[in-house]
Amino acid sequence: MTAFADDGDEAAFAELVRRYHRPVFAFLLRFVGxxxxxxxxxxxxxxxxxxxxxxxRATGRFRTLVFSVARNLAIDESRRAKFRRHLSLDAPGRGRDGDPGRSLGERIAGDDVPVDDAALAPTLRTRILEAVDELPDAQREVFLMRVAGGMSFVEIAETLEISDNTVKSRMRYALEKLRVALADLDPREDGKETG
Amino acid sequence: MTDPSMLSPEDLDRLEDALDDPRRAAELPPALRALHDRYVHIEAQARQAIEATEVPPDLEARILGAVRRELERVPVPPEGPRPETTTPADNEVTRRRPRWWMPLLAVAGAAVIVLVWTKTTPEADPARAIESRTVHEAEFEAEPLPAAAPDDAPATTREHTKARPPVAESQGAAGGRKGERVDHDESYGGLPLPQEAATVEEPAAGGGSRAAPAKRKKRRARRSAPGGGLAPDTLDDVPGAPAAAGVKRPAAKGASSRAPGTESQQGRGAAAPEQAADGSQEDELALSWKTLARADRDRRRGRCDRAEPVYAKLTRAGDRRLAARAHAGLGLCAEARGGDGASSFARARALDSQIDAFIDAERN
Structure with missing residues (x-):
């Protein structure tokens, strides 16, 4: 990135695209739907x-800049989407079509179903993604920057202009919500927990 | 599994720190450790699920294509805030936020406008001061001669005189050598001022002028000093001046240490303005000469904007020589600005035929 910033090296920028376009896409998809x-x-x-x-300026945190731009676009898009009110393939159905909790894409043979056996089972993946989509926006963006962007809590705090402690709290709340949402899928959740 | 709602704030902090730094997980108590491990597992599953999101295979190529099209476009101003401020709030709201320098620019612009306005007001513009001179003259026509100003006290005058640079020794009778700056407040072209040319009356005998004769004798004696006699610059030189009229003054400071040129004023002073009919007229005349001297100083310093109104007043003085000097001063100011002072000089000559020496010396 320094090479690109200083010299406008197109190859350097192409490398950045190659490195970040997938996590950025995944991040945005969870917001845009x-x-x-x-x-x-x-x-x-x-x-x-x-x-x-x-x-x-080459501060070594280009990833922070990438997800900052992505987040802002996601926010802008969500504001515009409030006036669109159209179904998206990935948005949870929320009871429509008689199948609550499943997105339209899930009901259609989606092409994003993992093929690798080692990968998550479709049901689990779907449940996880649904649970992530159900997170409040503040927790979801922290969670996605962490898992999709691979950002540290410090980087997330810098991007969102909040404190490290706030980032950690939101992350913990998000994980707790996911834990509860996925409790029935985890044998370690023996039902004794009251969260 | 432990219910997080039952955890203390300290435990929650430790749990959160362990989420940030896995090395801290080993320090957690068993209950917290179990919860921490569950969280880590969920995070890993979520990461796996999100990474499994199928990205269109041609997305990278399309992005690069968009980038190349952007590079080929005519350069446009960069969007967005600076990087250090971009990351937190790169959105429409931030972009529309007024820049920090806008208030400073507004203040600077207002200051420039005020400066330009003040400089273009007639008071500040010498050229306009000249143009309005006739207005001033009309205004001053009915005005009496300038009254004594607080700082016209003789003592102050004397100190001013002492502070002046010494007059060139070589001031001669010819009105000063060319190329030499001759302070014609002391030397009127080097020519002694004829007493009869002055119109100011000698101070009348009486209390107001008791000291005058003796002092005038002194001044005449000192008149022989280089510099000849020119219109007085100080009240000491003016017969009937407050000093001569018995007006109390603070003790002269180093009067004897005056520069020769200043001493010559006293001799001239006896000649230039003739005695006034009474003490008050003498006072006024003395002050007028002092005022003229001040105006001359302003003119020489390039402050014709201040000198011309004074000259304009003094052109109405009863003393012909004083008025002639005032007209000459106006003409010199006009010439200093590239104008023509001929009319003023003509008026001056009509009042005092010997004014040309002064004018020539001032021009040099």
Whole structure:
């Protein structure tokens, strides 16, 4: 990234695209809920990063910048989406079509079902993604920056302009909610827990 | 499994720290450790689920294509806030936020406007001061001669005189050598001022002028010093001046240490303004000469904006020589600004035929 910022090296930027486009897409998808729109926004993230080239200072936290841009686009999109009210493939059905808790994409033979046996079972993956989508926005963005972006709590705090402790708290709350939502799938959850 | 709602704040902090730094998990008590491990497991599953999100295979190529199109476009100003401020709030609200420098720019612009406005007001513009001179003259026509100003006290005058640079010794009778700056407040072209040319009356005998004759003799004796006689610059030189009129003054400070040129004023002073009919007229005349001297100083310092109104007043003085000097001063100011002072000089000559020496010396 330093090479790109200093010299405008296109190859360097291409490497950045290669490294970050997947996590950015995954991050945005959990907010936007629409694959086509997520693809557009993913492109927009890198176009905006390109425009910021002259202002980027190599502080070693390009990942922070990437997800900051992605987050802002997600926020803007969610505000616009409030006026759209259309079904997305990935949005949980929430009881529509007589199948609560499953997205339309899940009911259709989706192409994002993992093939690898070592991967999560579709049911588990679906449940996890549903649980993540049900998180409050503040917890979800922390959680996704952590798991999708691989960011440390310090980096998340810097991106969101909140304290480290707040980041840790939100992460803990998010994990607790997921734990409760997935309790029936975990044999360690012996039903004795009261959370 | 432990219910987190039952944990103490300290335990929660330890749990959260362990989520951040796995090395701290070993320090957790068993109950917390179990909860921590469950959280870690869920995080790992979630990461796996999200990483399994199928990304369109051509997305990377499309992104690169968009980037190349952006690079090929005409350069546009960079969007977004600076990196250090981009990460927290790179959104529409932040972009529309007024920049920090806008208030400073507004204040600077207002200051510039005020400065330009003050400089263009007539008081500050010498050129306009000249143009309005006729207005001033009309205004001053009915005004009496300038009254004594607080700082016109003789003692102050004397100190001012002492503070002046010494007059060139070589001031001669010819009105000063060319190329030499001759302070014509002491030397009127090097020519002694004819007493008869002055219109100010000698101070009338009486209490107001008791000291005058003796002092005038002194001044005449000192008049022989270089510099000749020119219009007085100090009250000491003016017959009937407050000093001569018996007005009390603070003790002269080092009067004997005056520069030769200043001493010559006293001799001239006896000649330049003739005695006034009474003490008050003498006072006024003395003050007028002092005022003229001040105006001359302003003019020489390039402050014609301050000198011209004074000259304009003094052109109405009863003393012809004083008025002639005032007209000459106006003409010199006009020339200093690239204008023509001929009309003023003509008026000055009409009042005092010997004014040309002064004018020539001032021009040099």
């Amino acid at each position: 629409n694959r086509a729109r997520t693809e557009e926004l993913t492109q927009e993230v890198f176009v905006r990063l390109l425009r910021m080239k002259g202002r980027y």
